């Protein structure tokens with residue numbers, strides 16, 4: 001039986017251009033699914049856009065376009081970034097799509113008929129000019145609206161509620177039985193604490209908000225954007241419409257989210273799923289934030305980093321590598337251009353790029369540009385070979401917990417070891433006839449290690465890994481490989497013509 005793996009990013013709220021945080025979640029997700037595909041899993045990788053709500057409506061008004069024109073334009077920017085960053089999603093769902101809207105309405109209808117949704121009165125702080133409800137804790141000092149700074153007032157309106165309070169105990173039971181439901185563990189503890197403190201029923205509709213999905217029984221009420229957005233994880237699988245994909249891929253293996261939206265994914269979403277009688281996702285992983293030069297990203301202080309610009313200036317694989325290598329996934333990190341450039345130069349240009357760049361010309365010069373025969377194996381050759389083989393199980397362990405930086409560190413141990421091996425064996429000195437066999441062995445050893453490194457690195461830096469293979473003279477598509485087969489030592493066939501070396505990661509001047 002084929003193993004299936006369903007991973008999602010959130011649908012991103014498109015009220016603005018994509019920032020580094022969006023790129024971070026999506027690059028991490030892409031790396032994990034590429035790893036899973038190479039490990040023989042059938043993957044469903046979902047991302048998309050969250051397009052309703054008041055903020056979008058207001059931005060559209062400000063820009064004198066229709067909300068739909070606005071979201072179309074923004075979705076294009078997101079998709080363009082994903083293409084630049086080699087994101088291999090299987091589906092991109094937009095919450096304004098008919099296939100999503102129908103499912104959201106079906107969910108609402110079902111929950112209403114079984115009594116999990118009821119009509120009540122919502123009371124809360126409201127800013128009239130912004131047409132937004134705020135929680136007391138969100139207000140600025142003196143009861144002012146956090147967006148426009150004008151005084152908010154308490155108003156009451158009719159609303160539909162989801163019986164979230166009823167799911168407090170079932171959720172706690174589930175958390176106790178599945179302590180890894182939320183990772184990192186510290187986040188699981190936060191969620192537990194929050195649920196234990198008591199859950200209140202959740203208002204799930206807004207009255208007279210025009211840019212949203214109308215509730216099926218009462219068109220004046222539109223469905224709260226957060227509830228609508230969460231449902232994307234099953235609407236993309238055809239829940240209540242055509243459930244072939246749902247049967248195949250649900251429950252999700254991992255929902256990948258930023259820590260700021262963890263409660264929606266670890267509390268509201270599982271409660272909705274329990275109400276629908278669906279299995280809960282295996283894991284919600286909450287990653288940290290990138291701070292820029294010490295502060296949180298903010299537009300007003302010029303701390304917004306445009307990932308597209310970074311990728312265009314320095315290379316998209318360079319950006320992917322940096323994001324996954326620099327900071328343990330789950331923790332916060334600090335972005336600065338000088339740290340970024342240092343990391344790229346030391347790891348990619350010096351260690352990896354140089355290994356390829358100093359080996360290939362030797363093959364051109366001493367082996368007529370062809371992969372040499374391995375010849376006799378010495379103890380130190382065997383040692384390098386075994387170090388390469390040892391990466392696979394270690395990588396599997398780290399990828400299981402989304403420890404991307406650990407996996408990369410393991411791979412880099414081999415990169416460094418191979419550079420040492422080249423230094424020690426100094427193939428450029430093995431030019432005499434009597435050394436011919438040794439020269440062949442040493443070069444084969446390094447080239448074969450580079451082939452396997454290309455395979456291991458494909459999830460992290462896909463186009464560059466493919467280029468490593470091309471320079472080694474391999475024509476196969478890395479995307480179609482399996483670790484099980486391609487990861488075995490000895491895949492390079494002697495006599496294969498290599499390509500001339502082209503620097504993969506040019507040094508960046510600071």
Ligand SMILES: [Zn+2]
Nearest residue numbers: 127130145148
């Ligand atoms: Zn306001």
